[in-house]
Amino acid sequence: MRQEAQAIVLAAGPGMRMTSLTSHTPKCLLPLGTLPMLCYPLHLLQQAGFSEVSVVVSEGQEQRVGKMVEQYGLKVDLDVAVVSTAHDPGTADSLRQIASKIKRSVEEVVVISSDLVTDVALQDVLDQHRSRGADLTMLTSPTPSLQTTPPGPKSKTHLNSDIICTEAGSGRLVYAVAGGDYDECVTLQSSLLNCAAPLLLSASTQDAHLYVMKRWLFDYVLNKESPCADMGSLKAEILPHIVSCQFTDHSSNDKLGLSGAVEREEWDDLVKKYNSSVVPSRHHSLAHLQPPVCLTFHHPGLCVRANTLHTYWHLNRKINELFNQVYPNSEWQLRHPTAVIHERAQVSEDSVVGGGTVVCEKTNIASSVVGKHCRINPMVRLSASVLGDHVTLASGCVIENSLILASVERKCVIKNCIVTDSNKIEEGKTYSGEVLEATQDFA
Template sequence: MTFQVEFQAVVLAAGKGSRISEITTTKPKCLLPVGPMPLVWYPLYKLEQAGFTDVILVILEHQKSEIQSALEKTGIEIRIEYATIAENEELGTADSLRMLYDRLKSDVMVVSCDFVSDVDLHGLFNLFRMHDASIASLLLHPQQSEASVVPGPKSKHKMERDLIAIDQQTSRLVFLASASDFESELTLPRSLLKKHTNIKMYSNLIDSHIYLLKKWVIKYLKSEDSFSSIKGELIPHIVKKQLSKPPKTAEPRESIVSPKDSGDIFAYAKEDDLDLAIREASAYNDHIGDLKPAYHQDTIRCYAYVAPKDTFGARVNTLMNYWSVSGKIIDHWEKITDGKELVLKHPDATICSTQVDNKCVIWDGVNLKEKTSFKNCVIATNTEVNSFSRIFNSIVMNNVTIKEKVAIENCIICDGAIIENGCKLKGCIVGSYHTVEEDSEHTSEVLTESDRLMEF
């Protein structure tokens, strides 16, 4: 006998990192080094901690071998089933989920590959189960900002904000939209305010892009190909539908033109008759203040789980966030991994330097020559640093060659770059496979392969 699992996990890692293209031009975003592990390891390990034994990882087809090889080296135990997308296909997150329809047999947890946090996911699961939710979303309080200079040209980093309304009594998510959609005023429907009398509007919560979705939501998504984004389109649509009531007859209709279902959303959001009978027979109610029955008889119910304020968590979806999370990962490692051993110096690294502080992470295959100095930096796979060079507060990615008498401070050096003798770099981003000329000096620049500066 086989038993259906309660949840299936999907990690979305097919994004091209367009917001941080300075460092992802030739590298999968999900493999950016964050401390001792590639970025995608963190959500995968988080799912492993939560009890998942299997996960579907959505990636681009041409990056599969590179990602697979990188993950095999991490020792991750969760079984990974790869779902690939052709490089020339432009699929949004909702499109990717729709593509997996035939593989998804139960309720689904959707996770972004750029999520790094020490949050306990059981609070989200419990909220979803308790109310038999249609959708439950994980939200984070913003991290305390610390003064740090992000590599590259000086620019103002504008934070994207969402407007999120949550019923404080029930944790119902009753409104979700981007703040940029409203110029100066926001008017909530009177019916919403009458129904949910204890609403609090937030403008600073961070959507973690972790969602629990009822199986019927996946069926509905399959039938409606107009949705491209989960966060930008599908979730706000379903949140809004909570205010509606089902028509007297809400059955999926088989289209004569197309074989797909084209019925109303309430045809998919049906509740089990036994569950309804039990609820009607009980004295339970999710709210107080009126005589309405539990959940106001809503068949569509969306919830928000707001993590405790002391939770460390962020999405590595901007250069500023990547730099910030990378700088904090060692301090938060124990809570993020629930005590997993932190290997600062990989046993396969050759370290001849005597000046490597305890804030440095040295990956496999690295060769650090004598008379070199390192403070608070990540040196990734197969990088070589030659004598009389120093690297402070920087991230150096794979297969980088740093020649002699080089000084690097507050920089990001991308895959395959070559830093020639005598260079001095401060606050710079060096693009993949770019060669920095001998004895050159650069400050707060983006140096690209074409030897041109990229403007933000």
């Protein structure tokens, strides 16, 4: 790819909606199949022709992330940027901390979350962005329907859909509210319905957290003189602001009537402040005084963010059938050739076994994911479960519908549980619907 775009993967998030897992492992390194979660957006960018990618990580994770290219056969160079997470920074705060990493020559910036798993053709997104003259393009998709039930205590699992409003036909984004930022009702001004073009208002669509921005808009978002300076969240705060900036009458000071729209006089004032605070460059100038053009690229195919326990579990349970979609043209094998499976062990065709794993005799593995360098001792029964890397299962264990990220070194029965702490396991005990959680934070 020509140096017209730079990609940034946001991987510093603490995973607050899946703390039972992220107290053990950083979210971006949680296994999906036999690969860390971060591999999937990196491979997506690689498929689109990116040879260099900036990855934003939290303190202490730079070495582990930096080794991923060699470990997993990726063909991109990683520029790992470390941000402080002492004050739980939002996505926009993380971008501000690594703003100096953005090369002066690029014309577009692609921002993608490390937890996105999708089979979208990113090149198609870029092509639409360029051909339509967009300043911002947001990837959207239907809110996924999840047929699996995650382990742990029973609870209602509900995926918050975003409220997305677009112009019919053009895909122009005119209104966006993040899921979880509204109750049962959303109030819209009646003037929103008076636009010339028909509008499509959807409550079953998600913002996939993949954005393509023109360089000037990216710089505007990060600039200390812009209204975005005090905004911490790219999705919940900055995106609605940018969308509202579209609706400015270029020939007068009149609003077009959309909620939160920016008046022409206000926009011009923002432009003057912005231009006076940056180094002159064709990439930074807002001299054209045109409000931004925001579009959506709607992808009806696979597009899931593994940012909750439910979606993470769903992707792992389905990874065998989804892998070729989300990781195309790869030599990586889900049943790794270096795995050693005893001839008297039974492993179902839909199970995944990572490299360096040893499966001993008289063991039965059905519809499960087993990570790298695991040891499954004799007479283990493992079904509909997910094991992380370097997990050992003691002889005679019975494990069903469970997520195991720590070794189970004592014979026991585990059903519908999450295990991240080996010390919580007692010999001969039966566990059901529990979270056996790590007591120490990851290093």
